[in-house]
Amino acid sequence: MTTSKLLAKTYAAVLAACMLAGGLSTVKAQEAGQAMHAVETPGAAPFALYRPASTWNVPGVVTTSGAAPGAGDRDDVQYLLSILDLLAKQGLADRSRVDVTGISGGGRMASWIGCVASMRFAAIGSVVGLRAGAPLKSDPARPDSVSCRPESPLPVIAFAGDRDTTNPMEGGGSKYWQYSMQAAVQRWATLNQCQHAAVTRRISPTVYQVLYDGCRDDAVVTAYVTEGGGHTWLANDEVMWAFFASYARAADGKLLKVGR
Numbered sequence: 001m002t003t004s005k006l007l008a009k010t011y012a013a014v015l016a017a018c019m020l021a022g023g024l025s026t027v028k029a030q031e032a033g034q035a036m037h038a039v040e041t042p043g044a045a046p047f048a049l050y051r052p053a054s055t056w057n058v059p060g061v062v063t064t065s066g067a068a069p070g071a072g073d074r075d076d077v078q079y080l081l082s083i084l085d086l087l088a089k090q091g092l093a094d095r096s097r098v099d100v101t102g103i104s105g106g107g108r109m110a111s112w113i114g115c116v117a118s119m120r121f122a123a124i125g126s127v128v129g130l131r132a133g134a135p136l137k138s139d140p141a142r143p144d145s146v147s148c149r150p151e152s153p154l155p156v157i158a159f160a161g162d163r164d165t166t167n168p169m170e171g172g173g174s175k176y177w178q179y180s181m182q183a184a185v186q187r188w189a190t191l192n193q194c195q196h197a198a199v200t201r202r203i204s205p206t207v208y209q210v211l212y213d214g215c216r217d218d219a220v221v222t223a224y225v226t227e228g229g230g231h232t233w234l235a236n237d238e239v240m241w242a243f244f245a246s247y248a249r250a251a252d253g254k255l256l257k258v259g260r
Contacts, residue, residue, distance in 0.1 A: 017125075017244055018080060019051045020102030020109050048092065052083055076109065077116055084120065096251070099244040101125035103233055104167065107158075108176070111184075118150035119253035123157065123244050127235045128167055130158040130223070132187035140178035141171055143187045153192045153219035153255055157243045158185065159236075161229020169225070185210060185223050192219040217255040219247075 080100070087093040099122050102110040107129020114124040115133055133148030135141075160181050162169050171180035189198070189212035196214035203209050206228060212221040222243075226234045248256045 017049050017099045017101055017241075018083070019049055020100065020106030021051070050083070050087065050093075052080065077113060080113065081117060081120060096248045096256075097122055097244075098249075099123045099125065099247075101127065101235075101240065102129065103127040104129045104231065107131075114154050114156065114188075115148035115150055118152045118154040119249065121154065122247040122249050122255070123155035125157045125159075125235070125240050125243070127159045127233055128161065128164055128231050130156070130160070130181060130184045130188075132184045132191070135175075135178035140175075141180070141183070143179055143183060145187075148187070148191070150191060152253055153215060153217045154188075155219045155243065155247050155255070156185075156188045156192075156221045157240055158223040159226070159234045159240075160223065161226045161231070161234050163228055164231045166231040181223065181225075185212070185221060188212075188221045189215070192216055192221055194221060218257040219255055 084093065084095070084098055088095045098120070100110045100113050101107070101124065104127070107126035108131050110124045110126050111129065111131040113121065131148075132143045133146075134144045136144040158181070160167075160169050165173075167173060167177050169181040171178055171183070186198075192212075192215040194212040194215035196212065199211045199213075201209050201211075203224065207224055207226050210223045210225070215221065224234075224236065224239070246257060248258045250256055
């Protein structure tokens with residue numbers, strides 16, 4: 001695992017994010033520019049970026065070995081949670097302000113973490129990989145609601161490109177993918193009990209945002225789409241860090257909206 005740290009000489013009570021690589025990526029590739037970087041923002045809280053090294057075992061998803069993880073394979077959810085416990089014990093992260101993000105397979109793993117360990121994280125981010133559970137077997141164009149039941153509302157930020165042929169925004173593709181990016185975003189909005197209809201606004205000539213708010217515990221769900229964007233790191237790092245800095249978890253697991 002490699003670590004990037006900014007704005008702090010000591011790291012207790014630091015905002016921390018775990019950055020998960022895609023199935024064919026590496027930590028070195030992330031550091032070379034294919035993934036999230038720490039961004040220094042005046043007046044922002046201290047933060048750190050951790051990059052665990054792994055090819056992620058997401059239940060029901062075929063890995064680069066060609067087979068889906070079985071009952072005897074490594075439990076990557078427990079692996080990540082144990083890393084976070086260690087970082088907190090060493091004073092390198094604030095348990096109440098830990099987030100997880102990733103690209104491609106790492107984005108799917110971040111989504112899965114949100115489904116099964118929501119009370120351990122303040123927010124999740126997914127880049128070209130947002131899911132909301134497995135595809136429904138009887139209708140793969142829809143998420144299987146039984147496969148993703150977070151215990152708590154969880155803020156979600158996602159980034160995608162409409163020319164992605166690996167994890168297509170419109171759905172289809174590999175068996176693990178199938179339902180559309182829109183279906184994933186809508187499902188997270190339902191899970192967070194968002195009361196307002198989606199609002200779409202233009203951010204730049206090539207990027208637009210879809211936002212669901214009015215959600216339980218202010219757990220908004222938002223997606224940024226790059227027109228012409230493919231299967232690569234499309235996230236705006238400053239936007240993602242600001243999103244993560246807006247949330248925390250109380251000791252009892254309740255989600256809190258906080259200032260930066």
